Amino acid sequence: MSDKPERTEINTLGEFGLIDHLTNPIKSINKSTLVGIGDDAAAIENGDFVTLISTDMLVEGIHFDLMYSPLKHLGYKAVTTNISDIYAMNGIPKQITFSMALSNKVSVEALEELYEGIRAACKRYNVDLIGGDTTSSLTGLVLSVTAIGQGEKEKIVYRSGAKVGDLICCTGDFGAAYLGLQLLEREKQIYLSNPKIQPNFEGQNYSVGRQLKPEARKDIIEAFQQNKLVPTSMIDVSDGISSELHHICKSSNVGAFLEESGVPIHPDVEMLSIQFNMDPITCALSGGEDYELLFTIDPNDIEKVKYLPDIYISGEIVDASEGIKLHTKGGNIHDLTAQGWTHLKNKD
């Protein structure tokens, strides 16, 4: 390869910018390709049904740290985070493929633990492991999971369907997985500086559990089905509510008005954020890895979600010209920036 005079560093574009830059000239040829890059999962037409495909790559030292991530949990998390993307399309995950690159330092027993976690997640979510690839790595462990799901064509929910006047809803609570990670990182540093001090996670099971072994919201998708509710748009929250709400607004060409009081936060997050000298709402909006669902509904459907457990009304979709705003509990209105996970992480 000849050296080229120009050299643009990747970090000048950012992750989303880089993907846009590389994939922008790509147009679909096959008419079965309903949606390609740019949603939680790709959608492929198969008669009245749609096949949904989502894929993630997890790299040791970037996405997980084997010092505090048990391999069983890692296998479980690798599966659940991927099928979360299928649920985010209002689909049902059916199959996964699991590939890994591994160094010689990994023993067969360690891989058995990893696969125990994969199998546990497959069982919990009724998903079949149908393939994969196993290869060598010169350094750390790399995992790649592809989830395959199915949905009825009329019921697939994209990021792009939000309309002015729609209600913004979310599930569960936010910020715990982020703070769980901060806790794990802090205890790791303490341990590294003095291996005689054992990690202290007392009373922090919730946040640590949310980080190490997240679940996907199968129950919510089933509740939608039972209540004949089809959201107008949906996304799963892997990078924090702010970032995901920006994705919905960009895809739907709308704005949003988010109520701070409508963002559910677990009591443990309120307490733990004080320890880390952080604002709980910042952790909730920008933390990431919650794997909850953020979605919009037609206001006429409000009765369908009002009495459903673990669903919260968090705001309203407005005209694009009004921007994306946060209405704080103190009564102030701020621009909601799309601070993702990475940004927050770099700040620490």
Next chain:
Amino acid sequence: MSDKPERTEINTLGEFGLIDHLTNPIKSINKSTLVGIGDDAAAIENGDFVTLISTDMLVEGIHFDLMYSPLKHLGYKAVTTNISDIYAMNGIPKQITFSMALSNKVSVEALEELYEGIRAACKRYNVDLIGGDTTSSLTGLVLSVTAIGQGEKEKIVYRSGAKVGDLICCTGDFGAAYLGLQLLEREKQIYLSNPKIQPNFEGQNYSVGRQLKPEARKDIIEAFQQNKLVPTSMIDVSDGISSELHHICKSSNVGAFLEESGVPIHPDVEMLSIQFNMDPITCALSGGEDYELLFTIDPNDIEKVKYLPDIYISGEIVDASEGIKLHTKGGNIHDLTAQGWTHLKNKD
């Protein structure tokens, strides 16, 4: 994670042994899962059609060397080798996902080249790039490609359908990609020992091309369609004919009688193997990365392949009790061992 007393090294099991060991307790739950682990691609039922899924992971330093693999070729090869698995099921590739983990040393311009190769392959094979994941790597480049294809349920060809009396057929020629790699490795070592000596690939375009930019046998699958031929079993040749024939025999519970004279070898391979002091048939049987098709047909279908270009009759399927044998040009009969790619590589 508590340290366990037992520790089994991965290499005691080998790649196929390891996969068997980890995936053996896995049973499918969803009835749409027709075939999971153990064929070129997984097969998922969708009405009268079958969705085929195949995935590969490619690791820098293991599967490719950026010293001699241009990124454009690498992108092209990552796509073609995956869709070759879809053709090996007698299906038509329709979509791919492409994920990568990359270090900061990769520039945006380098990624543009990689994507140029991906796009070229997508165009050549009428495939849509529908998704993927882009993440950081602490070391080298890791690529993961998933190919999605479609086929008519009645025409999907598995590894398991070979019957006693079937004819063994193959396409193209064998051994060139392996020798191309030897050539690239040799010239790399010469260059490393004295950077003033430029690599010499004169007259070796064929073998080097087969290594760096392999094609998948779209033409053969189209010829099957036109001639209404459905092979009884099929596999693509990524690890050498020997290894692939063992896969077919194991899955179909049969034996095989392979004719050395029925294994096509390109004249360049005959010449080049002399340079490397190797037997051309060894390169053909155990070399790998040819991405040709190895398949079996009902003997009544012989007229359908006899006059098709680039298809060769190489042997016959026999009873499992007769084993897997090679009939040499010299008239000897040997056991055909399943020497894969890795084995050969380690020998050098």
